[in-house]
Amino acid sequence: MTIEEIRPALEAIVGAAHVLSSPDGPRLVVRPGTTDEVSGCLAFANRHSIPVVTLGGLTGLVRGTELFGNVVGISTERLNGVLDFDPLRRQVTVGAGIKLEEVHRFAERHDLRYGVNFGARGSCSIGGNIATNAGGNSVLRFGMTRANIAGLEAVLADGRVLSDLGGLVKNNTGYDLKQLFIGSEGSLGIITKAVLKLSRPSVDTASVLLALDSLDDALAVMSVLELKCGVSLLAMEIMWNRYFKTAGALALRGSPLPLADHHPLYILAQVEGAGNGPSAEDLVLGALEGIDFIPDSALASSQAQQEAFWSIRDGSEYIEASHPTVLSFDVSMRPQDYSTYVAGVEDALSRRLPEAISYYFGHLADGNVHFMIAHDNSIDHADEIIEACVYETLSVYWPSSVSAEHGIGLEKAEHLWRSRSEEEIAVMNAVRKTFDPNGILNPHIQYRSRLD
Amino acid sequence: MTIEEIRPALEAIVGAAHVLSSPDGPRLVVRPGTTDEVSGCLAFANRHSIPVVTLGGLTGLVRGTELFGNVVGISTERLNGVLDFDPLRRQVTVGAGIKLEEVHRFAERHDLRYGVNFGARGSCSIGGNIATNAGGNSVLRFGMTRANIAGLEAVLADGRVLSDLGGLVKNNTGYDLKQLFIGSEGSLGIITKAVLKLSRPSVDTASVLLALDSLDDALAVMSVLELKCGVSLLAMEIMWNRYFKTAGALALRGSPLPLADHHPLYILAQVEGAGNGPSAEDLVLGALEGIDFIPDSALASSQAQQEAFWSIRDGSEYIEASHPTVLSFDVSMRPQDYSTYVAGVEDALSRRLPEAISYYFGHLADGNVHFMIAHDNSIDHADEIIEACVYETLSVYWPSSVSAEHGIGLEKAEHLWRSRSEEEIAVMNAVRKTFDPNGILNPHIQYRSRLD
Structure with a gap:
């Protein structure tokens, strides 16, 4: 279908005011206001095999939400309210489009705290946090986003709504399907609502x-x-x-x-x-x-x-601004492997790109090193050399991950095999096919094995 | 295939000493000693569409491990060692057949604690704990078994091994497949190893x-x-x-x-x-x-x-022993609904089976009421009447679960629809089909919707 055919159908679902053209190129962005509207958009897209990408706060770091070709963006920004609050169970139900910082403010007003916190809090959406299983500075205490989710509602590719918003602590009635959506980067459905766990705040x-x-x-x-x-x-x-x-x-x-x-x-x-x-x-x-x-x-x-x-x-952005090119990495391993790993990367860089300047920092106990490697653009293929130094050195270590916090997106796809086995990647793709047989959901994000 | 044909094939995989006949009926129980042997057994069963049931400590409360017909039992009892211990990360890797109590003892010896604990600790296996996402008395502090698992190895129906034993706190490289196995009651694969999270022990x-x-x-x-x-x-x-x-x-x-x-x-x-x-x-x-x-x-x-x-x-067993028949329930809801729910069950019982004697107790903060309803076998269909009083009253409450801790097994299958939507049940079955296309894994456990 052409964009000209797609637009009126989507306008009929969400209203003309909420179908926007993206400034560059022939792409559309839809802003549904209810779960039903999300369902309508996906059912339509699925019927016509129109690829869609879910858009949250657009703060991701691995290019997971790029729009290109005829892809339709489905933005969660209007699904942004606080829908329910249970002070006894300390749970708040929110729309996926709500900003992380608004959740913090809501919790504070009720003398509570939401444990997930990181730099992008003012712009990132809870739906995006969940879709990428966001980490941050307090993972040591509160765990990844996964550990802070008590319930989820998601719309499947064919428009069916999977709703698990009860927030029961105990519910051993079959598979905990919400776990699949956490960290799935939009590839299994669109998260529309979530129940978040709150806890008592710090005294000092x-x-x-x-x-x-x-x-x-x-x-x-x-x-x-x-x-x-x-x-x-x-x-x-x-x-x-x-x-x-x-x-x-x-x-x-x-x-x-x-x-x-x-x-x-x-x-x-x-x-x-x-x-x-x-x-x-x-x-x-x-x-x-x-x-x-x-x-x-x-x-x-x-x-x-x-x-x-x-x-x-939190000063990494200043370093980023002070060099012509900076590559950022987000790897994890056992903390006890930090020492030799960082030495290994330094050694590889000193041999292959001595001009590079590297800055290492990270979440010590989580085994998550973020680092930034800068170069001045004077060397051909510097990016590739740096990536090779980082990932080839990493692959010697088990366990290790090429993406501790940020997800796969477009950036990490070619390195996925370094952290997941062929069996895991095959099962991931089989699960994905089960949820999205027509392959319409974020199709640019691909779980490729080394052989692909 | 007949049992006479199946036996030698299994003996070739695990050794004749580890293929046992079950005392009543023509069933076999295999006791593989390695992941490879589990893989061999499943690949064989899958090729010939032989149904299997995974056997852990056999302490489940919903008849999830009954052997009948030509089903082959695969026992994890020989997969029972401590395989690795990382004191820095406070993680222990164990075989699925290890008893919960042995894990407690191991942790104590290292001045640490494993947070999952309940009455069957001396006989239940970690694999069974994981397959049923076991709860217990410390869920309030440590969460369900799910929250205590850092890694998992499972053998799929076709013999492929999914291994995620790295125990990384952060690894956002696609779907967290281990989450699916937790609470799946053996229907997606056989859990062979797990990485458990330990924490510092109580001082007092x-x-x-x-x-x-x-x-x-x-x-x-x-x-x-x-x-x-x-x-x-x-x-x-x-x-x-x-x-x-x-x-x-x-x-x-x-x-x-x-x-x-x-x-x-x-x-x-x-x-x-x-x-x-x-x-x-x-x-x-x-x-x-x-x-x-x-x-x-x-x-x-x-x-x-x-x-x-x-x-x-913990005295429920004494009550159980003091009546001719006792039905046990394991429901969950919001704690704030306890009051009217219990009154509702009492009211229904007083009208429909005034002879019944009910005992209510449970995990307050988890919203999990266990209760036992006794009768003296003098009334026809007393069990059915009691079940109806319990579950029909429960279905008025949202959220609620017919199985907070124990799983579905054979017992809860007909009530599953009260706690999970048709969409959820459909997706569960689709996922199951993806993992086990020939339907060989615990086929007696069925995720049925109300319409089935």
Whole structure:
């Protein structure tokens, strides 16, 4: 079907005001306002084998929502309300288009907290969070998005609605189908509603920045903090020297860094107070007492001090802006493999692209290293060389993942086989075919094996 | 194929010593010792469309593992070792046949804890726990089995092995297929290995038994304990008067009950100390301070006292033994619906089977009421009448589940439609068909819609 034939059919479903032309090219974006309208759009698309892509907050990092060819975008932005709230069970039911930050605000107004949190909170949608199983800074405490979902409604490719919005803690009546949609990047259906788990908020928090001489020392500190602080530990991040120095100088705009910038590694940990027990500051100081291999440390208790510490950790965008080209990676492995892995990447880069400048940082306990490798565009194929250094080195490690948090999208498809077996990829595709026999849902995202 | 033809083929795969005849009837039980042998058995069964049923500890409560007809049982009992242990990540990899209690012991030896716990721990297998997504007394703190699984290996119907044993916290590379197997009751494959999450153990615990006048009061206490104790709260159980009185007298063998037995309701809560903060006793007493509607309460700090309290809660077997026939139920709903639901069941029973004696108890915060309804076999169709009273009353409530913890098995199949929509059931069957096109895996367990 041509765009000219598709448009009136979609207008009949969602209203003419909600079928928009994308500025470049002949693409359409539809903005359904109800689950029924999503269902109508998909049933129509499925009948005519029209490819669709689901659009959330468009903050993804792996090009999972690109529009091209005759694909129709289905935006969830109008499915954005708070639909129900159960204070006793601490669950809120929302439309998939609601922004993460609005959920945070809603929870705060009810003296509660939603545990998923990361930089894009102001623009990313809950539906997108779920479709990519988003992570973030508090995975250590609250888990990935998966662990924060109590219910889901999704529309299948043929327009059928799968609804599991009861939010029951216990419901062992067959397969937990919502788990499939979490992390499926829109390939199994369009998520329209979700029930989110809320929890009691922090009474007080403290952040501590520690300098360390080696990764072994960092892991030893991690173990102590995990065992002594338990669930009071909200986050535990790691920054290698160059990242700390560079992001710190840029984020703090020349103000002195909280610690000298010559240490090999830095840990930034955040702890919350127990409410009915010790304060966050007492907890973290108590946990660190007696550790004699931390050359330098700084404690932040006030909100402003903590924000300054965290602006260093969140300062990757400044580094990105300071180089002509920066490639970002999002790999995971066992924390105990960090050390040799990073050394391996450094070694490969020094041999194959000595001009590259790499910045390593990440979520220490989650085994998730984000890193950015910059080059100045003077070398041919620099991107390919860098990717090879990162992924070929990674593939030596088991377990490891080419995408810890961000998903597959267009970017990681060619590397999927490094993290999933041929059997897994075959089953994924068989499941996908079961849900979407005509292949209309985000068809550009492909789960390819090495042989494909 | 006849049993005489099947036996030598299976013997060739697992060895003659591990193909057993079941005492009654012409059935075979195979005991593979490796994943490869499981794979061989399934590939053979699949080629010849021989139905199989997976056998774990045989402690299920919904007749999910009955052997009948020409079905071949595949027992996981020899897949029972501890295969790997990662103290840094606090993960242990085990064979599916290992007993839950052995995992507890292993964790204790390493000063850690595995959070799933319930009465059948000495006989049930981890594979069965996973296949039924087992719950138990600490779901409030540790979640269902699903929340405690970091990795899984399963053999598909055609013998292919799906392996996801890396235990990565973050791995957003497509569908999390292991989630499908959790709670699938053997219908998608045979679980052969699992990676379990361990956590730091309790430093100290305390249990408190509270008498209450109404369910509204019980819910108010629940909210206070949840908000004030947070993750320190390990369990919060509820017992109605008749259950408390009867199970208490039987479990304590005539020793005086910790509280007078005339109160309408009892809550039994267990709290753990923060380790680096207040003791369990201080935590729970502090949380309850100022609540002026608890007519009576008793605190147990010592292990022996706590065991006495818990023997009442765990005393259902004594009640079962004291009646000719006892039907057990395992339903869930919103905790705020308990009150009218239980009244509704009582009302229906009083009209339709006044001779029945019902005992209500359950996991308060999980919304999971277990109850037992006894009759003396003097009324025709008493079982059917009781089932109708329980399930017809339940179906008025949304959300609700006919099987909170135990699964579907043979027992709940006819009631599945009360808890899952036709769309859900259709998708479950489509997924099942994708995994097991010849329908060989636990074919007696059927996900039927109301129309079937």
